[in-house]
Amino acid sequence: MVALEVLQIAAGEMDNFAYLVFCPQTRKAVVVDPSLAPQAVLDAVNEHQLELVGLLNTHGHPDHIAGNAEILAAAAVPHWGHPADLPNVDRQLLEGTEVPVGTGCIRVLHTPGHTPGSVVLLTGAGLITGDTLFVGRCGRADLAGSDVDQLYDSLQRLKALDGSLKVYPGHDYGVRPISTIGDEMRENDFLNAPDRPSFIRLRMG
Ligand SMILES: [Fe+2]
Known part of the structure; x- marks a missing residue:
């Protein structure tokens, strides 16, 4: 299966990142979280000669x-x-769902906590982490619908993944725009919390 490629696009005044995930053989692409800059996404589609085949959201x-x-x-x-976040979608992103993109596919991890319907998207060599994991920190768990226990469990799942996987976060909040699971394991205090109570104190304190 072909390795999908990921384009990161700065997307507005809240430091969001939008993404285009595309198959380099067919040029078919999906947009993830167009956020506050949909025209920048459409411009990138044209610039890179891509054909959009889907719109995905990491959460609502x-x-x-x-x-x-x-x-x-x-x-x-x-x-x-x-x-759980987006009840009116055309197609559901559930745990294990595979989204075809040209000759490749994106696989879905359901990672509730920041919101009930948060997902992380596995592109093959990378993870689009939405507001679940940022570079150097993690998503908030004090919002309506948030659940800090679930966020802890979801982050434990991400910690178990291959350290070489790239991390493509939902906001530009870190010291670099793109990281890896391995670097976050070394540098991210929220991933390094020694146990659940420590994590909850750190996140909710
Ligand atoms: Fe969010």
Whole structure:
């Protein structure tokens, strides 16, 4: 199976990142979280000569879905999301769902905690982590619908993945825009919390 490629796009005044994940053989692409800069995403689609085949959201927060309508107006593609956050999607992103992108596919990890319907998207060599994991920190767990225990469990799952996997976060909050699981294991205090109570104190304190 072909290795999908990932383009990171700065997406607005809340330091969001949008992503294009594409198959280098067929140029078919999906957009993940167009956020506050859908035109920048569409410009990148043209610049890289891609064909959009889907719109995915990592979760339902307004800053991530704000550009959905503009993308869907420009390209008649299915909208994918987890029903706990986005009940009206065309196709559901559930644990284990595979989203075809050209000759490759994205695999879904359901990672609740920041929101009930948060997902992390495995592109092969990378992880699009939404607001579950950032460079140097993790998502908030004090919002409506958040659950700090679930966030802890979801981060434990990410820690168990291959350290070489790249981390593509939902916001530009860190010392670098892209990281790896291995670097986050070394540098991210939220991943290094020794146990659940320590994590909860750190996150909620
Ligand atoms: Fe969020």
